[in-house]
């Protein structure tokens with residue numbers, strides 16, 4: 191009896207030991223991955239990644255996903271840093287001018303005309319600072335999804351007619367012909383005001399970066415389930431290397447710096463369209479005009 195018990199006890203112990211050993215071997219890649227994640231977290235180095243060493247497909251997939259997440263976080267952190275740089279750079283100029291104007295007024299406080307002029311300059315510069323801050327907040331609101339959209343079925347043709355009307359004077363001044371070639375039948379569920387603001391930004395750019403006597407054309411296509419609206423222009427075009435960057439906050443190409451602008455128009459367009467679950471992209475060649483596309487779910 192006691193011999194049988196000893197054998198049973200031995201088998202039990204061996205079973206436990208084997209089980210423990212197998213579990214250790216099985217979970218070893220998971221433990222290694224976890225210790226690498228801890229290392230990355232404690233170092234704070236966003237360039238570190240987890241090596242894909244394990245032969246287990248589930249661990250490999252998990253490591254791949256974590257690496258993708260680290261890559262995305264590092265990209266977002268870079269974007270944030272460059273946005274801060276751009277905001278600081280773009281705010282410094284008007285704030286410096288504001289300060290200089292105020293200093294001049296103080297030095298010459300008996301000359302009323304000079305004081306008035308300085309005050310007008312201060313107003314103009316503070317208006318610019320406010321405009322940058324308001325647009326930044328609009329973009330942030332649209333990007334975080336906190337913007338409340340009032341969705342209704344709307345005619346794209348009518349929305350564009352109103353936008354074209356708003357810019358009629360600007361277009362006339364630059365002798366740019368704007369044509370609305372969108373079929374009247376195309377309707378889409380959207381927030382009229384917000385989408386109008388988005389198309390207004392696209393039209394503003396299409397006129398601004400155009401040549402005297404140029405053209406802008408709006409087209410739209412119902413692709414069954416999605417509506418694609420395009421804005422083509424005969425303007426200066428965009429270099430291939432810049433096509434990705436133009437959607438970033440405060441990005442302005444060096445060629446555009448002679449024109450008015452904050453570099454926030456396209457990031458606003460992108461945020462608004464994405465809030466509608468749509469997508470935006472551009473096709474262009476330097477010197478050959480550009481086409482901006484807005485795809486919205488129907």
Ligand code: ADP
Nearest residue numbers: 395396399436442443446451452453454455456
């Ligand atoms: P802004 O026009 O205020 O500079 P945007 O965000 O609207 O800012 O545009 C970013 C940049 O993209 C512009 O500075 C310009 O270089 C480029 N861009 C946008 N639209 C056009 C266009 N239709 N033709 C040529 N370049 C354009």
